[in-house]
Amino acid sequence: MSEENKGTITIKKDTLWKYATFSLLGIIVLGAIFFILPGNSPTGNVVADGGQQIVTAKVQITEADHILGNPNAPVIIVEYSDYECPFCERFHSETFGQIKSQYIDTGKVAFIYRHFPLNFHPNAQKAAEASECAAEQEKFWEMHEMLFESGVQGGVQTYITYATVLGLNTEQFSECLNSGKYVSRIQADMTQGQKEKISGTPGFFIGKEGKDYQLVSGAQPFNNFKQVIDSKL
Secondary structure (H helix, E strand, C coil): CCHHHCCCCCCCHHHHHHHHHHHHHHHHHHHHHHHHCCCCCCCCCEECHHHCEECEEECCCCCCCEEECCCCCCEEEEEEECCCCHHHHHHHHHHHHHHHHHHHCCCCEEEEEEECCCCCCCCHHHHHHHHHHHHCCCCHHHHHHHHHHHCCCCCHHHHHHHHHHCCCCHHHHHHHHHHCCCHHHHHHHHHHHHHCCCCCCCEEEEECCCCEEEEEECCCCHHHHHHHHHHHC
């Protein structure tokens, strides 16, 4: 039986060699585009000496931001976070206290919290709203602390209990929380964070007003934050 009738396709060796050569060239070209040529990173990242990747962004501070510490401090940290995120809680419990005592309380750093509730955390959105409703009664940071330290399990009823503990007008707080009046405010934070290349929580931008801010992603150790903060002072 002839080759044509065996249900197979025979490729000559020289043709196969040509295909292999063209495939190899294609891989080399693609590699040059993505790894050699500058300016092709989808996030505009810059690779520093030693291979450490540095991401920067223009961060705008507004009157709506919640600021802890000296608002005129030389360095600003902007955190994008989620009250139900375990890594955000880890940052709060293991690292934030050291940043606060060494930099915020000494007037060197102004700390700003912005909302980034992830949609697979069922209690995160309402927790963010609860902090804003507490802010109406000048208790944003107190509610912020309680949400991280005591957790968000139980949702709205839990947040009302926290409001009672903090001495808030619970009727006003409950009405605010049930109305959803701060949904758009929280969405605006998320939209801004996405523009600034935040893709997960916690995410931090550290810098000086009017200059590029450096991104620090994740619940990193205090010394990693210290290194970036000190480089900006």
